[in-house]
Amino acid sequence: MSSAPSAVPLPGPSDEPVGEVVVDWYAGAARDLPWRESGTDPWAVLVSEVMLQQTPVARVEPVWREWLARWPTPAAMAAASPAEVIRAWGKLGYPRRALRLREAAVAITARHAGVVPAEVDELEALPGIGTYTARAVSCFGHGRRQAVVDTNVRRVVARLVHGRAEAAPARAADLLDITALAPVDDERAVRFSVAVMELGALVCVAGTPRCAACPVRDRCAWRLAGYPAHDGPPKRVQRFAGTDRQVRGRLLDVLRAAHEPVDPDALVPAWEDAVQRSRCLDSLLVDGLVVQTEDGRFALPS
DNA sequence: GACGCGTGGTG
DNA sequence: TCACCAAGCGT
Secondary structure (H helix, E strand, O other): OOOOHHHOOOOOHHHOOHHHHHHHHHHHHOOOOHHHOOOOOHHHHHHHHHHOOOOOHHHHHHHHHHHHHHOOOHHHHHOOOHHHHHHHHOOOOOOHHHHHHHHHHHHHHHHOOOOOOOOHHHHHOOOOOOHHHHHHHHHHHHOOOOOOOOHHHHHHHHHHOOOOOOOOOOOOHHHHHHHOOOOOOHHHHHHHHHHHHHHHHHOOOOOOOOHHHOOOHHHOHHHHOOOOOOOOOOOOOOOOOOOHHHHHHHHHHHHHHOOOOEOHHHHHHHOOOHHHHHHHHHHHHHHOOOEEOOOOOEEOOO
């Protein structure tokens, strides 16, 4: 250890732990999202988190407001029919989420007396609630200190800590990586969990990162290494046109609009190819997104 | 662990 | 224009 004055770390922003810097940045840079308002109850947070799984914020916001106004508690949603929630889900995409969210509401009502649990393992036991969402609800909904790792967080850690351009696939060590950066204070740790996600969503983005706006750029391992390119295999982009996903979407579109069961013929315009149309209809039946009436017509499950 | 699952905005 | 992208989950 040197005794020279220059060896003594100077107090100042650049000496703050990374986690504290990110939390301070969040205070001035965070988006004003309704589910982040203080007093948002855990159920409302849970609904927002499920809707935000793979769906952008801008499309979630209006639907989230409608849902919370209509079904302000798990018990309220548990009393709704699948058809109602599928219609209310609208075009958020991946409508199985709507079904699972309703099933989660049923389970919360039955097993937890209508109270959204705060424990991660109890949350993970609910339909449609995985590693990310369980921790997000515990942290953002109940104010528990939790490591919360989504695709944004993995990307931030990959760059900031590991000096890599892109995140590796999710792994258990992700939780340890981010835990090591979290502030000591519990309230700030909760803030930190949402702040890292926000940093990844607004600054450390997947496309062209906005490093000039980054509060921790002076200690980013990726930047300090000269922005080395991603060396792993390129990730495959999912096609959409012509896939079963598109066909399922078209079929469900017809059934959402219809308020009584429709004849099979009414589904032909949705997709001309009979083989693929039939296959997709079957998969929708298997998923419980569609039911067939005794007279052979199709409808949303009431 | 790779794959399937919707939709619409964007550079 | 069109590939890419957006707070994952279940199998």
